Amino acid sequence: MGIASLEFIVFIFVIMAIYYVVPAKLKNIVLLVAGYVFYGSQNWSYLLLLVAATLFTYCSGLLLEKKLDNAKKAKTIVLVTVIANLFVLGWFKYINFFTGGKIESLILPVGISFYLFMSIGYIIDVYRKTVEAEKNIIAYAIFVSFFPIILAGPIERAGNMLSQFKRTYLMEVKFDTEKIRDGFVRMLWGYFQKLVLADRIAVVVNAVYGSPEKCGGAIVILTSILYTFQIYFDFAGYSSIAIGIAKVFGIEVMENFKAPYLATSIADFWRRWHISLSSWFRDYLYIPLGGNRKGISRKYLNIMIVFLLSGLWHGAGWNFILWGGVHGLYQVVGAVVQNVRKKMCDLLHIREESFGFKGIKTIITFCLVNMAWILFRVTDMEQLLCIIKRFKEVWIWELFDGSIYNLGLDKANVHLMIWGIILVIIVDILNEKGICVSKCIANERLWIRWPIYWGTILVILLCGMWGAGFNANNFIYYQF
Numbered sequence: 263m264g265i266a267s268l269e270f271i272v273f274i275f276v277i278m279a280i281y282y283v284v285p286a287k288l289k290n291i292v293l294l295v296a297g298y299v300f301y302g303s304q305n306w307s308y309l310l311l312l313v314a315a316t317l318f319t320y321c322s323g324l325l326l327e328k329k330l331d332n333a334k335k336a337k338t339i340v341l342v343t344v345i346a347n348l349f350v351l352g353w354f355k356y357i358n359f360f361t362g363g364k365i366e367s368l369i370l371p372v373g374i375s376f377y378l379f380m381s382i383g384y385i386i387d388v389y390r391k392t393v394e395a396e397k398n399i400i401a402y403a404i405f406v407s408f409f410p411i412i413l414a415g416p417i418e419r420a421g422n423m424l425s426q427f428k429r430t431y432l433m434e435v436k437f438d439t440e441k442i443r444d445g446f447v448r449m450l451w452g453y454f455q456k457l458v459l460a461d462r463i464a465v466v467v468n469a470v471y472g473s474p475e476k477c478g479g480a481i482v483i484l485t486s487i488l489y490t491f492q493i494y495f496d497f498a499g500y501s502s503i504a505i506g507i508a509k510v511f512g513i514e515v516m517e518n519f520k521a522p523y524l525a526t527s528i529a530d531f532w533r534r535w536h537i538s539l540s541s542w543f544r545d546y547l548y549i550p551l552g553g554n555r556k557g558i559s560r561k562y563l564n565i566m567i568v569f570l571l572s573g574l575w576h577g578a579g580w581n582f583i584l585w586g587g588v589h590g591l592y593q594v595v596g597a598v599v600q601n602v603r604k605k606m607c608d609l610l611h612i613r614e615e616s617f618g619f620k621g622i623k624t625i626i627t628f629c630l631v632n633m634a635w636i637l638f639r640v641t642d643m644e645q646l647l648c649i650i651k652r653f654k655e656v657w658i659w660e661l662f663d664g665s666i667y668n669l670g671l672d673k674a675n676v677h678l679m680i681w682g683i684i685l686v687i688i689v690d691i692l693n694e695k696g697i698c699v700s701k702c703i704a705n706e707r708l709w710i711r712w713p714i715y716w717g718t719i720l721v722i723l724l725c726g727m728w729g730a731g732f733n734a735n736n737f738i739y740y741q742f
Contacts, residue, residue: 263300263303263304265413265500265503265504266453266456266457266503270300273296273299273300274507274510277292277296278442278510278511280292281293281511282437286432286433286435287429287433289429289432289433289435290400290401290404290427290428290429290432291400293404293408293409293427293432293511294400294403294404294407296409297403297404297407297408297409297412298312298313298407300409300412301372301373301407301409301412301413304372304373304413305369305371305372308371308372308374311350311371311374312371312377312406312407315347315350315377315378315381315406316381316402316403316406316407318343318346318347319343319347319381319384319385319402319406320396320399320402320403322339322342322343322385323384323385323388323395323396323402324395324397325339326339326340326343326385326388326389326395327388327394327395330389330391336389337389340385340386340389343382343385344382344385344386347378347381347382348378348382350374350378351374351375351378354370354371354374355370355374355375355578356574356578358578372413373412373413373414375575376411376412376413376414376415376417377406377407377412379417379539379542380405380406380417380418380419380420381406382546383417383419383420383542383545383546384396384402384405384420386546387419387420387421388420392421393420393421393424396420396424398427398428398429400427400429401424401427401428401429402424404427405418405420405423405424405427408423408427408508408513409507410503410504410505410507410508410515411504411508411515413500414497414500414501414504415501415504415518415536415538415539416501416504416505416515416516416517416518416537416538417538417539417542418515418516418538419516422514422516423513423515426513426514427513432512435511435512436512438512440704441509441510441512442509442510443704444506444509444700444704445506445507445508445509445510445511446506446510447506447700447703447704447715448502448503448505448506448509448700449502449503449506449507449510450506450715450718450719450722451499451502451506451700452498452499452500452501452502452503452504452505452506453499453503453722453726454499454682454718454721454722455495455496455498455499455502455686456495456496456499456500456503457722457725457726457727458678458682458721458722458725458726458727459491459492459495459499459679459682459683459686460492460493460495460496460499461726461727462671462675462678462679462682462725462727463488463489463491463492463495463679464492464496464727465669465670465671465727466485466488466666466669466670466671466679467485467488467489467492467639468670469669469670470482470485470669471485471489471639471640471641471645471649474645474648474649474652475648475652477652477665478652478655478656478657478660478665479652479653479654479655479656479657479660480656480657480658480659480660480661481660481661481665481666481669482649482652482653483653483656484661484666486632486633486635486636486639486649487632489635489636489639490523490628490631490632490635491683491686493635493638493639494519494522494523495686497518497519497536498518498519501517501518501519505517505518516537516538517537518536518537518538519534519535519536519537520533520534520537520693521534521690521691521693521694522534522535522631523624523628523631523687523690524624524690524691524694525624525627525628525631526620526623526624526627527596527623527627528589528592528593528596528627528630528631529593529596529597530627531627531631532589532593539572539575540572543568543571543572544568547567547568547571548564548565548568551564551567551568552564561597562594562597565590565593565594565597566587566590566591566594568590569586569587569589569590569593570583570586570587570590571586572586572589573585573586573587573589574586576638580643581637581638581640581641581642581643581646582637582638584637585634585635585637585638588633588634588637589634592630592634607619636649678725703715
């Protein structure tokens, strides 16, 4: 049961009906059962792994809280818990990478990186005394298995979520038509990004990356730009769906994206992209390593360690590690030249806050991010070298001679794709300026508001990439 499937939509309505009909004190049970049923539907055998991980970190948290006055024992409990979780993650996700693919029958449990990272964050927070060890096993189990976010995040924090799964909180959750409407609108935006745009762009990207040697350099460059938007629409679409579903049930989940391609630097990009993961690495890896407290050289080393491990988290392949390393290098170089850039701006009397200067920085940042995404998309170094060779043979007229219509999409679908990308860019710009489009629509009159909602549903149903080749489980970040 994929999150973009019809059966999942039915599942949502069924669970919602039960959730708001049962006595308030049973709402937490409904959420827990929903999480286990949904996760089990991916692969029932791995539901046992989820339950085991939940019980292990729950008991570790209780034991840790009792030993907090003994620093040595407390550190031992944290180390054992973290290492055990990382061992499980490493076994399923990286054993084939380190053994050269000798254990081919091993299947990666969907969402394992996300719920184990949440568990690790919880145990460290208990150690730091930023949260208390959770005594309510039901609340903790929901935290680990909350079905909207378990497959691909956001990677939530115990401090934000645990209190929302307590019976006392859920008993206050009422059937609020405005919140439920806002939740479904957020879901619609996510489905639009995924089914109408990301999956449509994927047709072109897959065709070109499947045989880059048959395409001209201009088409390859255009495809790399399209992939930059594909992965954004795919992952941000999932996050919007997850946030919307949570809102329907009266639960607030953190934002995971904030117009990342409007960033003016690589550091700014990572404050906007996959916010839950970048903040997780900052709080639980970068800061414990020393952050920027131990000198400039150590700071740069810590940045490189964080981004190399971030690349490895995304996938067991050298291309992912290289992608992470490139982003780390971007950050280091950016920090090194920052003072030089400021001095040049002062010398040339350039205002860094001016629209033109910000625009130039945004374009440069987008180009740097786009180049790095090529490393993320390629399947091996041979394909990467082939694509780089294509860059040497760029004939700009390829973009206008109809070649793009021979990559799996006809003229109408290409135009729909382009206008859809422009629409998302406009929405991101408006959000950046503090104008929330969904709230503006919600404040409109009934006869304006509802035709927009139903029109969006119709566009998703008519223009979504359904058909024989459609895979409802095919979100890019499911594999991570």
